[in-house]
Amino acid sequence: MHNGHPGNRENDEGTTEEVTRRKCADCAKAFGPGEAQILWRGRSVKTELAIRCLPCEEARLEKLGAACANCGGPIFPHTQVSVMVGLGGARQVAHSTFECSPAGGAFYGYWGEGKLESSYERIEQC
Numbered sequence: 541m542h543n544g545h546p547g548n549r550e551n552d553e554g555t556t557e558e559v560t561r562r563k564c565a566d567c568a569k570a571f572g573p574g575e576a577q578i579l580w581r582g583r584s585v586k587t588e589l590a591i592r593c594l595p596c597e598e599a600r601l602e603k604l605g606a607a608c609a610n611c612g613g614p615i616f617p618h619t620q621v622s623v624m625v626g627l628g629g630a631r632q633v634a635h636s637t638f639e640c641s642p643a644g645g646a647f648y649g650y651w652g653e654g655k656l657e658s659s660y661e662r663i664e665q666c
């Protein structure tokens with residue numbers, strides 16, 4: 541029984557069933573796209589599920605992602621990053637955000653799948 545908002549048929553569960561189920565690109569299981577929390581190296585990370593289900597997105601980030609050299613947070617595959625060359629020439633990647641990119645001494649780069657695909661254009665210090 542509904543206790544009735546006239547002219548407004550809402551369902552009592554408070555959830556909409558209109559979320560389109562999609563097939564995961566990796567495991568072919570159905571999943572509901574949208575915002576989700578995945579677990580990455582012990583921290584909860586907000587992400588948007590678009591073409592993969594949650595477990596596959598987790599596995600993909602674990603396998604192909606990187607840790608930000610500045611904040612320690614995850615860098616997702618296919619993301620613009622800042623590249624820093626540390627002592628001994630080791631390259632480190634960081635989020636290309638204002639907070640995570642140091643002024644000067646860094647390159648822009650592109651984090652692909654498990655590796656740095658390109659680094660270019662020295663960030664000018666001015």
Ligand SMILES: [Zn+2]
Pocket residue numbers: 564565566567568569592593594595596597
């Ligand atoms: Zn999947």
Ligand SMILES: [Zn+2]
Pocket residue numbers: 608609610611612613634635640
């Ligand atoms: Zn960061």
